[in-house]
Amino acid sequence: MYHIPLLVYRRSAPTTTTQITHIPVAAIVAGNNDRQHFDANALSELARSIREHGLAQPPTLRPVPGGYEIVAGERRVRAMRDILGWQTIPAIVREMDDEQAAAIMLAENTSRADLNPVEEARAYRARLDRFGWEIERVAEVAGVSRQRVQDRLALLSLADDIQHYVRTGNFPVRHATLLADKGLDANRQRIALRLYNSAGNMPIFRWRNILNRLYEEQVAESQMGLFALESCLAEYVDADLPRKGREARTGAQADRSLPPVRHAKDDSMAPIFDRYIGDLHTAGKNEAAGAVANLYNLFVARGWVTVTGDLVLPEADDEAGLVGDELHEQPI
Numbered sequence: 001m002y003h004i005p006l007l008v009y010r011r012s013a014p015t016t017t018t019q020i021t022h023i024p025v026a027a028i029v030a031g032n033n034d035r036q037h038f039d040a041n042a043l044s045e046l047a048r049s050i051r052e053h054g055l056a057q058p059p060t061l062r063p064v065p066g067g068y069e070i071v072a073g074e075r076r077v078r079a080m081r082d083i084l085g086w087q088t089i090p091a092i093v094r095e096m097d098d099e100q101a102a103a104i105m106l107a108e109n110t111s112r113a114d115l116n117p118v119e120e121a122r123a124y125r126a127r128l129d130r131f132g133w134e135i136e137r138v139a140e141v142a143g144v145s146r147q148r149v150q151d152r153l154a155l156l157s158l159a160d161d162i163q164h165y166v167r168t169g170n171f172p173v174r175h176a177t178l179l180a181d182k183g184l185d186a187n188r189q190r191i192a193l194r195l196y197n198s199a200g201n202m203p204i205f206r207w208r209n210i211l212n213r214l215y216e217e218q219v220a221e222s223q224m225g226l227f228a229l230e231s232c233l234a235e236y237v238d239a240d241l242p243r244k245g246r247e248a249r250t251g252a253q254a255d256r257s258l259p260p261v262r263h264a265k266d267d268s269m270a271p272i273f274d275r276y277i278g279d280l281h282t283a284g285k286n287e288a289a290g291a292v293a294n295l296y297n298l299f300v301a302r303g304w305v306t307v308t309g310d311l312v313l314p315e316a317d318d319e320a321g322l323v324g325d326e327l328h329e330q331p332i
Contacts, residue, residue: 020058022088025081027067031101033074034109034123037116037167046075047083055080058090060108062101068093071101072108099131103141110142117176118167121152128153154180159189171196175207182211188218191230199237210237259283269305 059073068091070077080086096104106123109115115123124142127133139146155166155173157180165171171193179192195210196202210233217229259279263272273296280289299305 020090020092023061023068023091023093024088025077025086028061028077028081028089028091029064029067029069030074031069031071031105033070034105034119034126035074035115036119038075038078043075043079044083047079050076050079051084055090058092060104061091061093062096063093069101071096071104102127102131106138106141107143110144116167116169117152117173118155118163121155124149124153125156151177156180157183159186162189162193165193174204175202178204178207178211182215184211184214184218188214191233194230195233195237198234202237206237255288258285258288269299270307273299273305274307 055076057073057076059076060071061068062071063069071094073091077089080089106127109123110120124135124138127138127141128135133141135146135149139149142149155163155176158166158176162171162176162179166173166176175196179189184192192210192214196207199206213233214229259276259282261272261276262279263275273292277289277292277296280286280292296305300307
């Protein structure tokens with residue numbers, strides 16, 4: 001083992017430096033990484049980026065008997081070692097115990113969105129079980145909400161095959177979270193999944209109704225056979241969705257992190273669009289505001305929406321005279 005000073009990497013203030021050294025790849029071993037699945041195409045893309053643009057952030061290692069263990073940055077190590085063929089890797093080396101390493105790994109993985117939902121859940125569970133962390137500490141270290149931690153942990157109550165579909169992106173995490181929260185046994189979980197897969201579209205309100213029916217049957221310990229129950233619910237899934245009125249649903253999955261759509265009783269489409277784009281910008285959701293603006297501009301260009309003279313972003317709320325309690329909030 002040998003260390004060759006590479007450069008001084010400045011992390012924050014000019015007086016704060018971190019020494020980066022070259023470590024032979026033969027001396028580097030994988031740590032207890034929360035991430036268990038490494039996409040080959042994503043690794044190839046990462047390797048190409050490192051080759052063309054350099055390494056923006058070296059991996060973090062810690063000394064262990066016989067070498068160095070990866071604390072953060074295993075994807076970068078794999079890209080440099082396995083694809084680029086580097087014999088030595090620039091790294092930040094720090095002394096740390098298991099709990100400190102676990103905290104750094106968790107913060108790294110969640111900040112980079114490196115984990116799929118099931119891996120994320122297992123990462124939280126590992127720290128709760130191994131180090132006795134409270135949920136509040138897990139959330140703080142991961143930089144997520146307490147509810148996010150609880151929702152992810154609930155996924156571990158799903159049957160293994162259903163967890164596989166969540167992990168591979170073949171079952172939406174929102175639907176999976178509702179399924180996990182319902183407390184169904186494995187057989188009824190699988191019935192729910194088959195019903196989901198058989199539907200061309202599964203809006204959340206319909207999904208909740210299916211889960212409620214399965215739960216009621218489970219609590220009642222009904223003698224109704226599971227096959228008959230599944231057939232009955234399949235008819236409900238195949239029923240047409242209402243197209244108009246308060247019960248109508250589009251089936252589009254909404255983003256609950258965005259501000260609600262505000263509207264007044266006599267609003268036409270123009271002030272709703274105008275106001276919502278302004279609300280999104282105010283909330284710092286500029287990409288979402290741009291997406292809504294694309295639709296707004298198309299509707300105006302096609303003549304489906306008429307913009308009046310008093311609708312000029314970003315003053316639409318004030319000039320329309322619709323503020324405060326005069327507006328209703330419609331969650332999207």
